[in-house]
Amino acid sequence: MFSSQSFKDGVKHAFGVPALGLGSSMFAFGAFLHSAGFDIYQSFFSTFFTFALPGQFVMAETILAGGTLLNIFLAVLLTNSRLYPMTVNITPLIRNSNVPKWKQYIGAHFIAVTSWFNFFSVQKNIKEDEKFNYFVGLGGFLWANSVVCTVAGYLFSNLVTHEILIALVFINPMYFLVMTVSNLEEKKIICSILVGATLSIFLNDVFPGWSVLIAGVLAGTLGFFIFRKENNE
Amino acid sequence: MSSQFIYLSILVASVGTYFCRAFGMFSAKNIKVDSPIFHWIRCVSMAVIAAVIARIVFFPVGILTESTMLVRIVCTLILLVVYFLFKKNVILAVSSSTICFVILNHVL
Numbered sequence: 001m002f003s004s005q006s007f008k009d010g011v012k013h014a015f016g017v018p019a020l021g022l023g024s025s026m027f028a029f030g031a032f033l034h035s036a037g038f039d040i041y042q043s044f045f046s047t048f049f050t051f052a053l054p055g056q057f058v059m060a061e062t063i064l065a066g067g068t069l070l071n072i073f074l075a076v077l078l079t080n081s082r083l084y085p086m087t088v089n090i091t092p093l094i095r096n097s098n099v100p101k102w103k104q105y106i107g108a109h110f111i112a113v114t115s116w117f118n119f120f121s122v123q124k125n126i127k128e129d130e131k132f133n134y135f136v137g138l139g140g141f142l143w144a145n146s147v148v149c150t151v152a153g154y155l156f157s158n159l160v161t162h163e164i165l166i167a168l169v170f171i172n173p174m175y176f177l178v179m180t181v182s183n184l185e186e187k188k189i190i191c192s193i194l195v196g197a198t199l200s201i202f203l204n205d206v207f208p209g210w211s212v213l214i215a216g217v218l219a220g221t222l223g224f225f226i227f228r229k230e231n232n233e
Numbered sequence: 234m235s236s237q238f239i240y241l242s243i244l245v246a247s248v249g250t251y252f253c254r255a256f257g258m259f260s261a262k263n264i265k266v267d268s269p270i271f272h273w274i275r276c277v278s279m280a281v282i283a284a285v286i287a288r289i290v291f292f293p294v295g296i297l298t299e300s301t302m303l304v305r306i307v308c309t310l311i312l313l314v315v316y317f318l319f320k321k322n323v324i325l326a327v328s329s330s331t332i333c334f335v336i337l338n339h340v341l
Contacts, residue, residue, distance in 0.1 A: 058294065061294055069241055088274045170300070182321065216281030224277075
């Protein structure tokens with residue numbers, strides 16, 4: 001797998017803007033953990049095993065707020081629940097009958113917003129049987145880079161002022177936004193994005209904690225049904 | 234907070250996160266590319282990501298609460314304007330927005 005050209009192409013794709021966009025946010029996360037009193041191993045393990053930044057921040061902040069393990073589990077589950085529809089969406093594309101199931105489940109660990117968007121931006125140009133290796137190269141490199149950047153952020157946190165740290169944290173949603181608007185081609189997607197963002201703001205007070213999921217399912221369903229004909233074109 | 238508790242927290246956070254991925258993979262076993270459900274789940278995924286971004290900009294948690302909503306909204310608009318004005322240049326858009334965020338957050 002690692003010697004295949006599609007794997008190397010995936011790594012090449014991740015190297016550059018995707019790695020920089022996610023890496024800077026992971027650097028901020030590492031620096032944040034340092035300032036919050038975590039140790040370097042905890043910073044390393046957090047990105048190594050979780051690799052989903054919004055949930056990692058929620059975990060650290062719930063710990064600092066004195067939450068229980070159940071609080072942390074539920075808060076992270078809700079925050080990272082976006083990974084469920086994303087995984088259901090990407091799996092039919094990267095599924096490969098020649099790759100053992102256990103390898104595919106390990107590959108699922110690399111599904112995150114950055115790898116998901118970047119894979120979808122090129123997947124039509126990749127041969128069916130090469131998609132899994134390409135995705136593992138792309139996602140795996142982003143994951144490894146994230147681990148390194150988290151540790152670097154922890155080690156060099158003294159070089160970053162608090163104001164810069166807040167700005168680095170802000171890069172993550174902005175990078176997500178750029179990737180989101182780069183997909184504004186199909187009407188059903190445009191509708192889903194606009195309604196999803198608007199609904200989540202209005203539902204925040206009504207369903208705190210659940211607003212993102214409810215807004216996402218409602219808006220996505222609305223976009224899909226209104227522009228149903230688009231699917232058949 | 235004890236070191237042991239933090240490690241346990243990382244463990245439960247990782248299990249919660251990986252559950253979303255593994256269950257997603259399991260749920261997708263009968264879904265075919267270009268089936269209606271594939272298109273529907275793509276719409277839902279995009280909407281959920283948009284909802285996450287909107288929530289972070291309007292109702293953040295953690296250290297982003299140390300910035301004002303006005304600064305976050307202005308910098309989001311700067312990002313979009315620069316992105317579409319300069320031929321979808323990702324680095325320019327993200328760096329412009331971040332630099333403006335640092336300046337505005339310091340001034341306001």
